Amino acid sequence: MPSRRFDQARPFLTLGIILAFWLMLPAGLKSFVRASFFELTAPITLAASKVRDLQEFWALRSHSKNELIEAGRDQARINASYEVAVQQTAELKSEIVRLEELLRLPARDQYRLEHARVARRDFSAWWQRIVIRKGRDFGIPAGAPVVFSGGVVGRVVEVRASTAIVELITSPGVRLAGVIEGDSRPISFQGGNNPTFAPPTGIVELMPLDIIASPASPKRLVTSGYGGVFPPGLTLGTVIRAELGSDGLHKSGEVRLDERLGSLNEVTVLVPLNVETALPAR
Amino acid sequence: MNLRRVALLTVPLLLLWAIQTEVNHLLSSRQLFFFAGGLHVAFIALTQPFGPGLAAVLVGGLLCDAATPFAFGTHAALFGFAHNIIFRMRDRIPKDDAIAATLLALFANFGLFLVMSALLSPGGPAAWPRLAADLVCSQVIITLVTPWFFSLQGRLLDLVETALALRAERLR
Numbered sequence: 001m002p003s004r005r006f007d008q009a010r011p012f013l014t015l016g017i018i019l020a021f022w023l024m025l026p027a028g029l030k031s032f033v034r035a036s037f038f039e040l041t042a043p044i045t046l047a048a049s050k051v052r053d054l055q056e057f058w059a060l061r062s063h064s065k066n067e068l069i070e071a072g073r074d075q076a077r078i079n080a081s082y083e084v085a086v087q088q089t090a091e092l093k094s095e096i097v098r099l100e101e102l103l104r105l106p107a108r109d110q111y112r113l114e115h116a117r118v119a120r121r122d123f124s125a126w127w128q129r130i131v132i133r134k135g136r137d138f139g140i141p142a143g144a145p146v147v148f149s150g151g152v153v154g155r156v157v158e159v160r161a162s163t164a165i166v167e168l169i170t171s172p173g174v175r176l177a178g179v180i181e182g183d184s185r186p187i188s189f190q191g192g193n194n195p196t197f198a199p200p201t202g203i204v205e206l207m208p209l210d211i212i213a214s215p216a217s218p219k220r221l222v223t224s225g226y227g228g229v230f231p232p233g234l235t236l237g238t239v240i241r242a243e244l245g246s247d248g249l250h251k252s253g254e255v256r257l258d259e260r261l262g263s264l265n266e267v268t269v270l271v272p273l274n275v276e277t278a279l280p281a282r
Numbered sequence: 283m284n285l286r287r288v289a290l291l292t293v294p295l296l297l298l299w300a301i302q303t304e305v306n307h308l309l310s311s312r313q314l315f316f317f318a319g320g321l322h323v324a325f326i327a328l329t330q331p332f333g334p335g336l337a338a339v340l341v342g343g344l345l346c347d348a349a350t351p352f353a354f355g356t357h358a359a360l361f362g363f364a365h366n367i368i369f370r371m372r373d374r375i376p377k378d379d380a381i382a383a384t385l386l387a388l389f390a391n392f393g394l395f396l397v398m399s400a401l402l403s404p405g406g407p408a409a410w411p412r413l414a415a416d417l418v419c420s421q422v423i424i425t426l427v428t429p430w431f432f433s434l435q436g437r438l439l440d441l442v443e444t445a446l447a448l449r450a451e452r453l454r
Binding site for chain 2: 008011012014015018019022030031033034037038040041044045048120121122123124125126127129131157165167172173192193194195196197198200262263
C-alpha cells in the first residue's frame with residue numbers, strides 16, 4: 001500500500017524537485033534562458049508581422065489610381081501644413097536655446113526619433129504589451145519612452161537583438177506623473193482596467209480640488225516631465241470624471257485613453273541622445 | 283528520457299503559441315485575450331508517458347513565459363501542475379472521445395486561468411468583467427480548436443513514428 005501511494009505522488013514529487021532546482025538557479029542563468037526562449041520565438045513573431053505587412057501591401061494595391069491620386073493630394077495638403085509647423089518649431093527651439101543660454105539653465109534632454117513597426121500586440125487583463133521590430137540593432141535602450149500620433153504609448157521594458165518589448169500606459173501596473181494642460185501641479189496617473197469593446201481607461205489620483213472635469217467638459221492630461229523618462233507635454237488622455245477622494249484632500253478620477261492604442265501598427269521610440277543622464281539606471 | 287519524443291511534442295506547442303499570439307494580436311483592438319493554457323497540457327497529459335510529457339509541457343510553459351512580465355517559470359510551473367493532475371486521473375478519461383478531450387481541455391484552461399488571475403491579481407473586483415470576457419473568449423476558441431489540435435498532435439506523432447520504424451526496418 002505505501003508503495004502504491006508513493007507511485008501516485010511520484011509525478012508531484014518529480015515536479016517539486018524540478019521546481020526546487022529551478023528556484024535555486026542563479027538569476028543570471030534564468031535571465032539567459034528567458035532571453036534564449038524569447039529569441040527562439042522572435043523569428044516567428046517577425047515573420048508573422050512581415051506577412052501582415054505584405055497582406056496590407058496587396059490590399060492597398062487593389063485601390064484604383066483615382067483613389068491613389070486623391071490620397072496623394074490630401075497628403076500634399078497635410079505636408080504643406082506640417083512644413084509651416086516645422087518652421088515654427090525650429091524658430092521656437094532656437095528661442096529656447098537663446099533663453100537657456102541667457103538664464104544659464106541646463107539644456108533639456110534631446111531625443112532621436114526611431115520609428116518602428118509593431119510586430120505583436122498582447123493585451124490581457126494581466127498585462128498590456130507590444131513587441132516592436134527594432135531592438136539593440138537600432139540602439140533602442142531599455143526605459144526609452146514610446147509615443148504615437150495620439151500621445152504616449154508606453155515605455156520600453158526589455159530590449160532584445162532585433163525586437164523590443166514596450167509596456168503600454170494602459171497596463172494596470174504603470175504609474176507616472178501627469179499634469180492637466182495649462183496647470184503645473186503634478187497628479188498621479190495609473191493604467192486601469194481595460195473593458196472589452198470599449199476604449200481603454202486609466203485612473204488619476206492626488207488631483208487638486210479646484211480641477212473640475214466631466215464628460216461634458218473633459219480636461220486634457222499630459223506628461224509632467226518631472227523625474228520620469230517622458231518629456232513634458234505629451235498627451236496621456238482625457239480626464240472625464242473627477243470626484244472627491246477618500247482622504248478628502250484630493251480628487252481622484254477616470255481618464256479616457258486613446259482608443260487607437262488598441263490597434264497600433266507604428267510607434268516612435270524617443271531615444272535619448274545622452275542615455276546615461278536621460279534614463280534612470282536599470 | 284526520449285529527447286526525440288520531447289521535441290516532437292514541443293513542435294505543436296510552438297505552433298499553438300504562434301497561433302495564440304496571432305489571435306491575440308487580432309483581438310487586441312477589441313480588448314479581448316485568448317488564453318490557451320489548457321490546450322498546452324491536455325493532449326500530452328492524457329496520452330503521453332510521464333517523463334517526456336512533463337518535459338514538453340514545461341518547455342511549452344517557458345515559451346509562454348519568455349515575453350510576459352512575470353517571474354520566469356510561472357506558466358511552466360502551472361502547466362506542470364495541471365499536467366500532473368490530469369496524468370493522475372487519465373485512466374478514468376476516454377482517450378479517443380473528442381467530446382471528453384474538449385471538456386478536459388476546457389476544465390484545464392478554466393483552472394489555469396483562475397489560478398493565473400489569482401496570482402497576478404490585476405485590479406481587484408473592477409477587473410472581473412474583463413477577466414470574465416477573456417475567459418469566455420478563450421473557452422469558445424478552445425472548444426472550436428481542441429479536436430483539430432488533438433488530431434494534429436496525434437497525427438504528427440504517428441507520422442514520425444511510422445517513418446522512423448520504416449527507416450529502422452530498411453536499415454535492418
